[in-house]
Amino acid sequence: MSLIIIGTVAFDAIETPFGKTDKIVGGAATYASLAASYFYDKVKIVGVVGDDFQKKDIDLLDTHGIDTEGLQIKAGEKSFFWSGKYHNDMNSRDTLVTELNVLADFDPVIPESYQDCEYLMLGNLTPQIQQTVIKRLKNKPKLIVLDTMNFWMDVAMDDLLETIKLIDVLTINDAEARQLSGEYSLVKAAKKILEMGPKYLIIKKGEHGALLFHEDKVFSTPALPLAEVFDPTGAGDTFAGGFIGYLAKVGTINFNNMKNAIVYGSALASFCVEKFGTERILNLSEAEIAERIKEFVSLSSFTIEN
């Protein structure tokens, strides 16, 4: 039994008001698999890189017990590269460079050893690739989580609608939920989206936390208010990885576990933004994570005696 995470594995160059990086390892699958590795020890990655991706970069994943057999390395080609600059508010950014490189004709390969997949995280990629992965798995996973973005709603809405019919959990932000449903009210948006296929909808609201919708139920978790957001890159992917990693660990899918999974995902994301790139989520201790969870409990708990 395993958790497969498919998504970009990339180089990023990031500039924030606090400084800038050279090319560092990034990508949705990198952040998500690192986050998931804190909860579950059978995390397997599917992705593609060029031969500019070095042994030490793969070692980074290996040392977290992440299986990289499904990570294709294309000789003579370059890895996906993204460069961006955050504004002072850290909530908006300009993309400076996007070089698809190996991603342009990415055809995901599912190794035979991955066919024990029980949990599947489909990171933000074309809906067609996401659908291909589902179809290449011989058995339907117990839980499929899909992350997507407004870009695919603009250019591949039909494919996206086909794909989300096949999944269990959809994660998007509030603007994307409004775009996908055509409804401004998030309650109405959620109702429509849950009729499109997913059983659960997670609406990510960045510094305002996240909402979970399921049937007629709704759960809201805050983001941890932080004195300093150093670099938001990868926070959403870290959230998703922590979320599905926690669910893989507990092994039972229900609304209560889903709520806890969102809190764990939020906790991991709150670490991610404290340093550049993946730096902060490379070496978290169990005690640190437990302490952060306590902060979330204290942040949102109250006791009213009616």
Next chain:
Amino acid sequence: MSLIIIGTVAFDAIETPFGKTDKIVGGAATYASLAASYFYDKVKIVGVVGDDFQKKDIDLLDTHGIDTEGLQIKAGEKSFFWSGKYHNDMNSRDTLVTELNVLADFDPVIPESYQDCEYLMLGNLTPQIQQTVIKRLKNKPKLIVLDTMNFWMDVAMDDLLETIKLIDVLTINDAEARQLSGEYSLVKAAKKILEMGPKYLIIKKGEHGALLFHEDKVFSTPALPLAEVFDPTGAGDTFAGGFIGYLAKVGTINFNNMKNAIVYGSALASFCVEKFGTERILNLSEAEIAERIKEFVSLSSFTIEN
């Protein structure tokens, strides 16, 4: 012992995507005192209206047990009038008309019977008027809550800084917290603001809920996700009124009671937006309020066993 609420008592004409109203009774003190009246039976209002304010308008407050001795009625003058139109997203609005009328030279009168004031809510008015009210009370109230807005930071910052030295709880929105402190991070903003005098800071984030800061502690409450926001007018004042009314009822000021007060304030505000103006908060039943509180508990509670 009593709870005094000072603020505007006004006529509003409101237009939303759902319809429009003629002149209806509004104003911060109206919303706040109605909300507070559900928790505490000694609510006293300080404000000013013109003689266009009719007996039935005063009866509206009387029937909720709100003492109106401090509500001055200026013969031959007109009440404060505000007219606004909400955009489709209901989060932004255009002010169409603001007629100060009686408010232009408002000099608050504190009747002798109000000198038992234990809880004081200073609704959004000039900082000078807010300060005058504090000074006209012979005894320092047990709790002073002050609501203000960016306008006073623009035109009367020095007065505002003087006034907030005298209070216990400041309620502002996130943009205002950033403006007042010069810090983008709300954690840093809160730290600075708590050094300016208030012991507690409430940052109102509209559809994203509210944050409470006190010493090194922070509490976050979500807003209830609603299918339909019919008219947001007065929601912030209803929140503040429910908040201080609940505290007046429990009578002990500490962080835990403050957290519950924020949940009660949020619950009352969630009713307010369901109909035009004060309509929805005129006749709430205890059962309705208890039910709404249950929804807040369910919305934000989770149980993690470490």
